[in-house]
Amino acid sequence: MTEPARIGLVTVSDRASAGVYQDLGGPAMAEWLSRALVTPWQAVSRVISDDREIIETTLRDLADTESCGLILTTGGTGPAPRDVTPEATEAVCDKMMPGYGELMRTASLKVVPTAILSRQTAGIRGRTLIINLPGKPSAIADCLDAVFPATPYCLDLIGGPWLDTDPAVCAAFRPKKK
Numbered sequence: 001m002t003e004p005a006r007i008g009l010v011t012v013s014d015r016a017s018a019g020v021y022q023d024l025g026g027p028a029m030a031e032w033l034s035r036a037l038v039t040p041w042q043a044v045s046r047v048i049s050d051d052r053e054i055i056e057t058t059l060r061d062l063a064d065t066e067s068c069g070l071i072l073t074t075g076g077t078g079p080a081p082r083d084v085t086p087e088a089t090e091a092v093c094d095k096m097m098p099g100y101g102e103l104m105r106t107a108s109l110k111v112v113p114t115a116i117l118s119r120q121t122a123g124i125r126g127r128t129l130i131i132n133l134p135g136k137p138s139a140i141a142d143c144l145d146a147v148f149p150a151t152p153y154c155l156d157l158i159g160g161p162w163l164d165t166d167p168a169v170c171a172a173f174r175p176k177k178k
């Protein structure tokens with residue numbers, strides 16, 4: 001039996017991390033993955049403040065120590081002074097994947113005119129793919145619906161975990177098998 005794929009779910013929010021409001025972002029990411037994935041997986045969840053050092057440390061820990069092959073972040077992608085998730089992501093990645101940000105903004109623009117305000121991106125650290133999502137919990141499905149079809153193959157290419165999806169939720173496309 002293969003081990004379940006470990007997936008990091010990181011909520012970056014000053015207010016959710018301080019308990020001002022309940023974190024709905026982490027549960028929304030978990031709910032989307034539970035619907036989409038048919039292979040076993042396990043969440044490794046964190047709720048942290050919009051602090052660049054803390055975000056970088058958390059991403060390194062999830063990738064290098066917790067063996068997460070995929071990490072989703074939500075929040076901190078906008079233009080406000082404390083929005084630094086994309087900078088933290090880029091700082092810990094070896095390689096950026098700009099197509100993710102481009103496609104997520106294009107998909108979100110069909111839902112909200114403020115989609116361009118997200119600087120969300122994605123990148124690779126070793127064998128881990130990190131994807132930024134906006135903080136609004138409803139943005140999570142908008143963005144994952146758009147980019148997840150290419151994500152299992154991206155993980156294949158970097159030596160990450162094998163993920164299969166329910167085609168009724170997300171039609172993953174692999175141009176060739178491993």
Ligand SMILES: Nc1ncnc2c1ncn2[C@@H]1O[C@H](COP(=O)(O)OP(=O)(O)OP(=O)(O)O)[C@@H](O)[C@H]1O
Nearest residue numbers: 011013014015016022023024025075076135136137
């Ligand atoms: N993790 C979350 N859980 C629940 N709601 C959230 C979460 N993150 C954001 N939101 C909601 O989306 C709105 C916009 O998110 P945004 O990331 O801009 O928050 P913010 O104003 O930067 O504050 P904070 O970083 O403290 O969440 C918030 O006002 C809040 O209503």
Ligand SMILES: Nc1nc2c(c(=O)[nH]1)N[C@H]1C(S)=C(S)[C@@H](COP(=O)(O)O)O[C@H]1N2
Nearest residue numbers: 075076077078108114118134135136139142
């Ligand atoms: N799908 C989707 N994308 C979205 C939004 C949204 O509500 N839905 N909000 C936008 C807004 S208003 C902002 S400021 C940016 C950045 O949000 P963040 O700082 O919470 O990550 O995401 C944008 N992208």
